[in-house]
Structure formats: C-alpha cells, structure tokens
Amino acid sequence: MMPPPLGLMRAGRLAVRAGSRARASGGVSPGPVSLSVSPLKSLVDEPLSIRVAGLGPLQAVTLRAQVLTERGSLFDSWGQYQADGDGRLDMSRSPSLGGGYRGVVPMGLLWTLSPSPIEQPYQQLRKDRLTSPMHVDLCVHSGHNGSVTIPGPLLVKQRIERWYSKPGIRYGRIREGNLRGSIFLPAGDGPFPGVIDLFGDDGGLTEFRACLLASRGFAALALPYFGFEDLPMTLTDIHLEYFEEAVNYLQKHPKVKGPGIGVIGSSKGADLALSMVTFIPQVVASVCISGSNANTLSDLYYKDMHLPSLRYDVDRMIVLDSGILDISETLNLNTKKDSIIPLEKAEGHILFVVGEDDKIWNSKLFAEEAIERLKKHGKDNYELLSYPGAGHCIEPPCSPFRFAKIDRLFGLPVLLGGEAIKHCYAQQDSWQKIQDFLHLRLC
Structure with missing residues (x-):
C-alpha cells in the first residue's frame, strides 16, 4: 500500500495537535449553552450579572460584546474564560485569562468596549438619541483564538438594552x-x-x-x-x-x-x-x-x-x-x-x-x-x-x-x-x- 501524500500526513498531525489543545483546554459543550444576563433592560450606570451554563468541564470560551452606534460605528470587546468543573462561569467570580482585560472584572466587557479594528480609532462610544436604548450584543464563542476579529464558533448570543433615561423623564x-x-x-x-x-x-x-x-x-x-x-x-x-x-x-x-x-x-x-x-x-x-x-x-x-x-x-x-x-x-x-x-x-x-x-x-x-x-x-x-x-x-x-x-x-x-x-x-x-x-x- 502506498503511504499517504506528505501534505495529508502533515494535515493529520496538525489535526491531532489541535484536538490535543482542545482537550487540554476543556471539553466541548455537552448540550445547549445558555447565557443569562440580568437585568436585560437597565440604566447604563447599573451593574449586570452575566453567567454561562451548559459548557463542558473546563471548556475554554471567549465572551464578546458588540455595539453598533447610531452613526454606524462598531465597538467591541472580548475576554477569554474557562468554565468550572460543572461547565459554568460567572463573570462576578470567574477571571478573564486574556483578551481586552484580565482578572475578575464583572463589567469588563462593557468597560473595555472600543472601536473595532475596522473603525477609526480613538472614537468615543456615545448615544445620540437618549430616549431610545443602546443595544449591546453579548456572545459566547468556543475556544481561545487569540483575536477578537477571528472568533471561534458562536455558541449563544443575547441582546440587552442599556438606557440613559428612566420612563417618564x-x-x-x-x-x-x-x-x-x-x-x-x-x-x-x-x-x-x-x-x-x-x-x-x-x-x-x-x-x-x-x-x-x-x-x-x-x-x-x-x-x-x-x-x-x-x-x-x-x-x-x-x-x-x-x-x-x-x-x-x-x-x-x-x-x-x-x-x-x-x-x-x-x-x-x-x-x-x-x-x-x-x-x-x-x-x-x-x-x-x-x-x-x-x-x-x-x-x-x-x-x-x-x-x-x-x-x-x-x-x-x-x-x-x-x-x-x-x-x-x-x-x-x-x-x-x-x-x-x-x-x-x-x-x-x-x-x-x-x-x-x-x-x-x-x-x-x-x-x-x-x-x-x-x-x-x-x-x-x-x-x-x-x-x-x-x-x-x-x-x-x-x-x-x-x-x-x-x-x-x-x-x-x-x-x-x-x-x-x-x-x-x-x-x-x-x-x-x-x-x-x-x-x-x-x-
């Protein structure tokens, strides 16, 4: 039998190494992944509770936040996390291991929002129409890819509303x-x-x-x-x-x-x-x-x-x-x-x-x-x-x-x-x- 082509052998070795890295950073999700954000509607100065469940034990994931402004500018942020042994993570207790910030920072995703690499740098995230909410998309991606611009597969997404004005203002x-x-x-x-x-x-x-x-x-x-x-x-x-x-x-x-x-x-x-x-x-x-x-x-x-x-x-x-x-x-x-x-x-x-x-x-x-x-x-x-x-x-x-x-x-x-x-x-x-x-x- 002829040996496989050299290119296929190299591809196979790379696949084995990638699989080893995936196992080292935790298993894959055993079932549906849930992203719980509370409250879903809040004033912009109020803290959020952000939790993820349904992950594999010690699974590596990347959390992202994205805002598209009324002027059409995209702001984003990211943090790299690892689930606990039960496949859960809680931003009030789980540390970010990399990305835009490190350590236990419950509001890290919102605090580090900055212009996307495709945007003009040094812009300020501002809301023009204060009587409508700012929409923030929170996403959970599989793995640690090392770049917010090339995330892993999307596991779950949740949109939240952040308001400057209370009802009746x-x-x-x-x-x-x-x-x-x-x-x-x-x-x-x-x-x-x-x-x-x-x-x-x-x-x-x-x-x-x-x-x-x-x-x-x-x-x-x-x-x-x-x-x-x-x-x-x-x-x-x-x-x-x-x-x-x-x-x-x-x-x-x-x-x-x-x-x-x-x-x-x-x-x-x-x-x-x-x-x-x-x-x-x-x-x-x-x-x-x-x-x-x-x-x-x-x-x-x-x-x-x-x-x-x-x-x-x-x-x-x-x-x-x-x-x-x-x-x-x-x-x-x-x-x-x-x-x-x-x-x-x-x-x-x-x-x-x-x-x-x-x-x-x-x-x-x-x-x-x-x-x-x-x-x-x-x-x-x-x-x-x-x-x-x-x-x-x-x-x-x-x-x-x-x-x-x-x-x-x-x-x-x-x-x-x-x-x-x-x-x-x-x-x-x-x-x-x-x-x-x-x-x-x-x-």
Whole structure:
C-alpha cells in the first residue's frame, strides 16, 4: 500500500495537535449553552450579572460584546474564560485569562468596549438619541483564538438594552435670552434639586450625563458654552454672566427645588464650576472633575473681575512613538499666579474628583493646591476623591475607558492617561459619591 501524500500526513498531525489543545483546554459543550444576563433592560450606570451554563468541564470560551452606534460605528470587546468543573462561569467570580482585560472584572466587557479594528480609532462610544436604548450584543464563542476579529464558533448570543433615561423623564431644548442647552426633569411632581452640567473644550452640547442625572432624581441642565447654535464657534473670552443666567433659570423653574443650585464640570468645565461657586452665591455645590484651580484656555470675565487664562507652551508637547501627543507638560505654570481662582471667596461646598494618572494636566496637584489655599483661609468646605490609575476623562460608569482622544485643535490623538480597569472602577465609585454629595448639599 502506498503511504499517504506528505501534505495529508502533515494535515493529520496538525489535526491531532489541535484536538490535543482542545482537550487540554476543556471539553466541548455537552448540550445547549445558555447565557443569562440580568437585568436585560437597565440604566447604563447599573451593574449586570452575566453567567454561562451548559459548557463542558473546563471548556475554554471567549465572551464578546458588540455595539453598533447610531452613526454606524462598531465597538467591541472580548475576554477569554474557562468554565468550572460543572461547565459554568460567572463573570462576578470567574477571571478573564486574556483578551481586552484580565482578572475578575464583572463589567469588563462593557468597560473595555472600543472601536473595532475596522473603525477609526480613538472614537468615543456615545448615544445620540437618549430616549431610545443602546443595544449591546453579548456572545459566547468556543475556544481561545487569540483575536477578537477571528472568533471561534458562536455558541449563544443575547441582546440587552442599556438606557440613559428612566420612563417618564421629560426633556426640552432651551433657547431663552442668551441661554442655550437642554433640560432633563425626573418623572413626578418634584421639586427636584437643580444641577448645571458642563463639559470641556470639545464644545457643543453634551447631554448624556444630564439625562442620567435626571434618571437619578436631579433636574439637570446640559449647558453648552461654545460650538452650539448661535454661541461662539470657538472658545473665546468667557463671561460668567452667561452661567449666572443659567443659575437664575434653574432657580425660577417650577420643578426645581431651591434656593441653592449645584454644578458639575469636567476638564475646562471643572474650572468653570469652581469659578461659579466662587463668584455666584446661588451655587452652593460644585463638583470639579479633572480640573484646574486656575482659569484655563480663555480669559474669564465677570462684572469688574478678570482672570487671565493659564498659558500653554506647545514646544513642550511630546509626540510618542505611537503617534499620540502627550500634552501633560504644556501648561506654563509661570503664568499661573494671575490665573488662580480665589476659592476662599466660595461659601458653597466643593467636591474634587481626580485621576492620579491624568495626562492632560496634573489635576491631582491642582486639587491639592486648591485645598491648601482653602485651608490657609480657614475653610473646610471641600472633599477630595483621588484615584490611582485613573486618567483624565472620569465619567459615569456607562463610559468605556479611553486612553486617548482626537484633539479638537490639533486634529491628532492626545493622551488621556489611566489604566482601563482601575479607571473604570474609579468611575463606578465616584459616580455614586458625586450623587451623594449633590443630594446632601442641595436637599
């Protein structure tokens, strides 16, 4: 008898090796595989329970999450798992052995969602229509193939809904006087504590956090200050009277509980939040996330007060090997003295939230300087939440980790800092404490 062709012999050896690897990583599924996700419909800041059953003992599987945005962009994530001896795994107890994250991370699949390799990198996962759910497809694939783009056979799939708005949330656009923005009101008669929501130098109207705040019991005003409708298209001189107009609007709203108003700001919005609690007495609670204790990016005016902007030195910008810009050393601190916000004038309470690996600027140092200034003036109206391993963009826990973003001015990716899982745990912890702070100071 003639021996089999050499190619067939090699193929046979490869098949035997593949079978050996499959046995080493656990048996195949003995029957139908089930994927249990609870709840199937939830707010985006709520945790999920994710369990798989019906697998073979010690079977290797890959769990994936996929989101197709309203703009047609695909985001995905993956983790490699191994079933226990009974063919089960539970993300609250079972560690990821590889993929986009490692260890026991119950929300790892949602926290590490990022643009698919076929998409433009550094995009942010955002929801445009907040009154409809974000659909997330959770999948279980056989084996560990080493790449999310080439998964093993699909064993089971489950679609879930993640919502920004609770039933009954009321929403309206504002175009009153100079004021522009959106207001979100909880269901019910109220009145509700009023909060103004500010973001950074990307401009435009950002509504997702205000909508989520309304789902948590606040009357929230998402307030743009440039790059929206007939507001200035670029970040020019800022007049605090515009923000005072927003405070007055909320105070007079029949569904808003007064007299004090709160403000939450991120990045550039954070130093605006500090200026508001300093100069506008109706602001009694200010949440400063990843901010500076000095006025940044544009000069600030209010009545006869003028705070110049902290200057930037672009010559100190670093281009990393990845092509990402590191701008963490570009602030010229020699220009800071005249730009520092006189926080000792603030009668309201301040919550500083900072990531210790912030690569936009040293927000931890700025918060510590602000606190030291308050202490020197006999003030104790502050709290500090400082998170090791967290970067610049600390948002509600619905927001997956981003290590870089496309900068509005440079059009290039800019480093944000942080480690994915540590950053997302910081988002989870700080979100609840921010709500507690606002409820305490506004109720």
